[in-house]
Amino acid sequence: MKTEPLHIAGHTFQSRLFLGTGKFGSNQLMHDAVVASGSELVTVALRRVRLQEQEDEVVSHLQIPGVKLLPNTSGVRTAKEAVLAAQLAREALQTNLLKLEIHPDPRYLLPDPIETLAATEILAREGFIILPYINADPVLCKRLEDAGAAAVMPLGAPIGTNQGLQTRAMLEIIIEQSGVPVVVDAGIGAPSQAAEAMEMGADAVLVNTAIAVAGDPVAMAEAFKLATLCGRMAYEARMGSVRKSAEASSPLTAFLGQE
Amino acid sequence: MSFLPIFEQHSWEGMAERINGKQAADVERALNKQGKRDLDDFCALVSPAAVPYLERMAQLSYRLTRKRFGNTTQLYIPMYLSNECHNICTYCGFSVHNKLARRTLNQQQILREVEAIKAHGFEHLLLVTGEANRTVGVDYFEQVLEWIRPYFANLTMEVQALDQADYERLIQKGLNSVLLYQETYHRDNYRQYHPKGKKGNFVYRLETPDRLGRAGIHRIGLGTLLGLEDWRTDAAFVALHLGYLERQYWQTKYSVSLPRLRPAAGVQSPNVEVTDRDFVQLICAYRIYSENVEISLSTRERPAFRDHLLKLGITSMSAGSKTEPGGYAIEEEALEQFEISDERTPEEVAAMIRRQGFEPVWKDWDSVLG
Ligand code: SF4
Numbered sequence: 001m002k003t004e005p006l007h008i009a010g011h012t013f014q015s016r017l018f019l020g021t022g023k024f025g026s027n028q029l030m031h032d033a034v035v036a037s038g039s040e041l042v043t044v045a046l047r048r049v050r051l052q053e054q055e056d057e058v059v060s061h062l063q064i065p066g067v068k069l070l071p072n073t074s075g076v077r078t079a080k081e082a083v084l085a086a087q088l089a090r091e092a093l094q095t096n097l098l099k100l101e102i103h104p105d106p107r108y109l110l111p112d113p114i115e116t117l118a119a120t121e122i123l124a125r126e127g128f129i130i131l132p133y134i135n136a137d138p139v140l141c142k143r144l145e146d147a148g149a150a151a152v153m154p155l156g157a158p159i160g161t162n163q164g165l166q167t168r169a170m171l172e173i174i175i176e177q178s179g180v181p182v183v184v185d186a187g188i189g190a191p192s193q194a195a196e197a198m199e200m201g202a203d204a205v206l207v208n209t210a211i212a213v214a215g216d217p218v219a220m221a222e223a224f225k226l227a228t229l230c231g232r233m234a235y236e237a238r239m240g241s242v243r244k245s246a247e248a249s250s251p252l253t254a255f256l257g258q259e
Numbered sequence: 260m261s262f263l264p265i266f267e268q269h270s271w272e273g274m275a276e277r278i279n280g281k282q283a284a285d286v287e288r289a290l291n292k293q294g295k296r297d298l299d300d301f302c303a304l305v306s307p308a309a310v311p312y313l314e315r316m317a318q319l320s321y322r323l324t325r326k327r328f329g330n331t332t333q334l335y336i337p338m339y340l341s342n343e344c345h346n347i348c349t350y351c352g353f354s355v356h357n358k359l360a361r362r363t364l365n366q367q368q369i370l371r372e373v374e375a376i377k378a379h380g381f382e383h384l385l386l387v388t389g390e391a392n393r394t395v396g397v398d399y400f401e402q403v404l405e406w407i408r409p410y411f412a413n414l415t416m417e418v419q420a421l422d423q424a425d426y427e428r429l430i431q432k433g434l435n436s437v438l439l440y441q442e443t444y445h446r447d448n449y450r451q452y453h454p455k456g457k458k459g460n461f462v463y464r465l466e467t468p469d470r471l472g473r474a475g476i477h478r479i480g481l482g483t484l485l486g487l488e489d490w491r492t493d494a495a496f497v498a499l500h501l502g503y504l505e506r507q508y509w510q511t512k513y514s515v516s517l518p519r520l521r522p523a524a525g526v527q528s529p530n531v532e533v534t535d536r537d538f539v540q541l542i543c544a545y546r547i548y549s550e551n552v553e554i555s556l557s558t559r560e561r562p563a564f565r566d567h568l569l570k571l572g573i574t575s576m577s578a579g580s581k582t583e584p585g586g587y588a589i590e591e592e593a594l595e596q597f598e599i600s601d602e603r604t605p606e607e608v609a610a611m612i613r614r615q616g617f618e619p620v621w622k623d624w625d626s627v628l629g
């Protein structure tokens with residue numbers, strides 16, 4: 001079972017499932033779930049890492065062959081703070097990859113479009129490979145692409161809500177218009193929803209809560225692995241269109257050419 | 260704009276009646292509701308009518324907490340900088356009339372304490388003082404923050420109420436968060452608990468979270484002292500306050516604490532009893548009312564009880580606490596503010612958290628995040 005690989009700014013991924021690594025009941029469980037998911041890109045929150053120390057516990061549990069780290073800036077509220085955090089993350093974790101996450105609202109963790117665009121403009125000039133986390137706003141996605149984002153990460157629903165693809169109509173437009181990979185981030189609560197996003201043509205999905213707080217996170221990670229693969233295979237196999245309403249049973253255009 | 264006019268629309272008796280009038284059907288409605296619960300739902304959840312629903316509340320609280328905060332528990336530790344205090348608070352061991360050795364830590368002493376605390380791995384620190392504005396005022400706080408900022412990821416203060424400009428100065432120096440408990444929202448009786456000193460000004464204290472919000476602080480901690488007045492009514496005022504603050508200062512995070520009156524030298528014993536069962540109901544009610552609020556638990560509570568509470572909605576807990584200045588590295592001479600109950604080491608508490616299937620999180624912030 002092979003699908004087309006995903007390319008993001010020179011990095012190639014076989015797996016189209018990205019994992020968030022917060023909320024796990026232990027670092028070992030987090031490690032095991034990452035392995036079971038087959039993911040090759042996992043986020044790590046800068047705020048959780050002891051930057052001054054040689055051996056950070058979270059990071060050392062994510063040193064897995066074939067798995068790249070995607071530092072995120074969770075916690076910053078402005079572009080200025082984000083730039084500072086990004087520079088520190090690059091230095092500490094030795095990677096240009098960056099999940100840019102600016103949410104001034106600490107309750108629903110909804111991203112700030114204005115600050116995110118401003119930060120993308122600055123960080124792109126500094127050579128970062130930026131994957132911005134944003135609301136499902138098609139125009140914003142194009143503006144971010146123009147500003148140098150390597151991919152866009154629109155949300156399916158508010159973080160941690162497991163509500164699925166609430167923003168479906170907007171995601172469809174984003175996928176249709178995007179010149180960079182589209183990663184559906186946040187809100188995916190069940191493997192079937194991951195498959196749904198992939199069938200729609202999303203390039204990847206990012207999942208965290210649904211795996212981390214499942215009864216058996218490792219088994220759930222594998223379920224998401226298969227669902228993501230499944231959805232992608234269906235997309236590549238070009239699904240027949242789903243009929244939304246009944247068609248008239250006798251053809252309406254059969255008279256043409258009959259005279 | 261401040262909380263005061265909103266507070267004044269509600270009388271203590273009116274709130275108490277609102278709670279005591281709740282029926283089983285109100286509790287069911289609050290539990291079954293999809294989406295944000297309102298103050299009436301909260302009143303139902305803390306009411307006597309909710310007592311038979313405690314297990315259901317606990318299950319819901321557990322699920323909501325896991326969804327939002329994951330299977331983790333944040334660890335922090337308090338550091339008492341000073342026990343000087345010019346106030347009288349009838350429930351506190353630091354009250355001015357209590358005969359005890361007073362001490363305010365200097366730079367060298369603070370750095371020794373820091374070293375001892377860091378040896379356990381703590382990154383989130385809570386700084387505590389009494390109220391002695393001349394010696395332990397904003398200038399001192401600024402100094403202290405400067406000394407210790409490099410060692411910690413997150414700094415919280417639990418000190419006297421200050422002006423907005425003072426908070427702005429301290430935020431500049433790296434202060435992330437302030438805990439300031441109203442103690443009780445019973446305005447008339449508040450005066451009796453605070454017969455002397457600046458803390459006796461009920462309104463100034465009530466409007467402190469507004470000043471903090473305007474100053475742009477990251478996190479504000481609310482709470483009442485359990486054991487002073489009817490806990491259900493006080494909790495409903497906390498919920499009212501929280502709801503107001505969340506709308507008004509939407510960029511700020513909030514936490515609630517549930518300090519339960521503990522014995523200490525020269526203090527009054529609790530006015531009203533708050534049982535373990537009440538305590539659990541309160542935690543669950545806060546969680547169901549606000550899915551995002553942090554709920555923290557101190558070492559005032561005894562170990563076995565703390566271990567059970569871990570699953571019920573708590574998101575952070577202190578461990579290995581000493582409640583006298585210099586308690587970690589300098590030998591004990593001063594008296595503590597209250598007796599701690601959970602005397603386990605931080606390592607033992609972390610091991611307990613792991614045994615329950617949670618990851619103890621030592622660092623969940625960074626000084627670069629402002
Ligand atoms: S509660 Fe605070 S202000 Fe009141 S006596 Fe104790 S230390 Fe002083």
